[in-house]
Amino acid sequence: MAKNKTVETDIQVADFINSFVENEEKRKESFQLVSLMSRWSGFEPKMWGMSIIGFGSYHYTYDSGHEGDAPLIGFSPRKTAFSLYVYSQTTENEKLLEQLGKFKMGKSCIYIKKLEDIKIPILEQISQTSIAYINEYHECSCRK
Known part of the structure; x- marks a missing residue:
């Protein structure tokens, strides 16, 4: 069986953002997303x-x-857009997407150009709904 490429690493998040994200505004928004998602x-x-x-x-x-x-949730500050890994396919999240703002949807990923294109409180609700869904259906570090 193939080995997973996306595994937790020891790379420091701030080092990654500062070296990988060239655009100053995107760098600032990356740190904002770190704060929010934490x-x-x-x-x-x-x-x-x-x-x-x-x-x-x-x-x-x-x-x-x-x-x-x-x-559980996450993001990647890609060159063309942020890839937000916050979505679980639930009825509630489908309704929340209608209120999110300007985005594109992949299979389980939301793509946004910049944070001002979306409503942050709606993104928070989507994230919380997804965490609850994962907690219910998977073995999860979110169980306290």
Whole structure:
């Protein structure tokens, strides 16, 4: 079975942001997202793979037998857009997406150009709903 590429690393989050994010505004927003997601999740940021900043973790197992660990929520400050890993497909989150603002949706990832394009309180609700969903259906560091 293939080994997971996206695993928690020892890279320092601030070092990553300062070296990887070239645009000053995006760098500032990256640190803002670190602060927000730390507060929402209750976890300190950790690097996952080479470019994902994650908060907390959970263990998943697919029907195929493939399993691994992933951040509860997280983001990556890609060149063209932020990739937000905060979405679990629930009825509540589908309704919240309608209120989020300007974004594009991948399979389980929300892409935004900048924070001012979205409503931060709605992003918080989506994140909280996803954490609750993960807590219910997966072995999770969010259980206290």
